[in-house]
Amino acid sequence: MPKKPAKPAKVPVHRAPPPQQVRIIGGEWKRTPLPVLDALGLRPTPDRVRETVFNWINHLRGGDWNNAAVLDLFAGSGALGFEAASRGARSVLMLDSHTPVVRQLEVIKDKLKAGAVTIMRGDAFVTALGMAQRGQRFDLIFLDPPYGEQFLVKALPLCASLLNEGGLVYAEAGEPLPFSPSDGAAPDWLAPWEQVRADKAGIVFYHLLKLHEKSA
Numbered sequence: 001m002p003k004k005p006a007k008p009a010k011v012p013v014h015r016a017p018p019p020q021q022v023r024i025i026g027g028e029w030k031r032t033p034l035p036v037l038d039a040l041g042l043r044p045t046p047d048r049v050r051e052t053v054f055n056w057i058n059h060l061r062g063g064d065w066n067n068a069a070v071l072d073l074f075a076g077s078g079a080l081g082f083e084a085a086s087r088g089a090r091s092v093l094m095l096d097s098h099t100p101v102v103r104q105l106e107v108i109k110d111k112l113k114a115g116a117v118t119i120m121r122g123d124a125f126v127t128a129l130g131m132a133q134r135g136q137r138f139d140l141i142f143l144d145p146p147y148g149e150q151f152l153v154k155a156l157p158l159c160a161s162l163l164n165e166g167g168l169v170y171a172e173a174g175e176p177l178p179f180s181p182s183d184g185a186a187p188d189w190l191a192p193w194e195q196v197r198a199d200k201a202g203i204v205f206y207h208l209l210k211l212h213e214k215s216a
Helices: 047-060 079-086 099-112 124-133 151-159
Strands: 021-023 033-035 069-072 091-096 117-121 138-143 163-173 193-201 204-211
Touching: 021 047, 033 099, 047 079, 047 163, 047 193, 047 204, 069 079, 079 091, 079 099, 079 117, 079 138, 091 099, 099 117, 124 151, 138 151, 151 163
Parallel strands: 069 091, 069 138, 091 117, 138 163
Antiparallel strands: 021 033, 163 204, 193 204
C-alpha cells in the first residue's frame, strides 16, 4: 500500500508582541496612547510618575500653560513633551539624536495635529549650547536621559543658561541627585540648583529643580 505523502511541517507563527505604549495623562489629548519604539531600548517616564510631576508643575504655574515655552532635551517616546503640549503649552521643542525616534515623533505630531510642537534631530549638548548662545530661553526643561551615563552632570549646567527667570527643570535619574552627600557639600554641577520637589517610584528617581535666586 503506497505511503501517504508526508504532511509539510508546520511553520510556527510568531505574532508580534503588542507595541509598548504610554498614554497622555491630561489636557486636550488625554488618554491618547503613544507608541514606544522597542529597538532603541527607550525608557519612557511611567504614567504614574508623569501624573505626579505634572501635578507639581501645574500647581507651581497656577494651572497656566498658555505662555509656557518648553524644551524636551532627550525626547525619546515624546511622553513629556506631548503631555506639555496637550495641556496648552505655547511651544514645545522636542530633541532626539536617533533618526527612528525622530520619525516616530513626527508621525505622532501629525496624528495629533500638534502645531505647537517642533521636532529636531541632533545632539542634546551641542544643540543646547547653540540655543544658549543664541539667547533662546525656556520656562520648563525636561531632562530624561539614559540612566547611568552622567548626562545630567553635563546637561544641568547648560540648562542654567537656557531658563527664563523662575523657570523649572524636571530631571529623572536612576538614583537620587546628590544634594545631601555624606561630606555635606553638593557637587559643583548641582550648586546653582534648588530641589523644589523630589520622589521615587521603583527605580525611577525624579526631581523638580529651579535655580537659586542668586544664580538666576
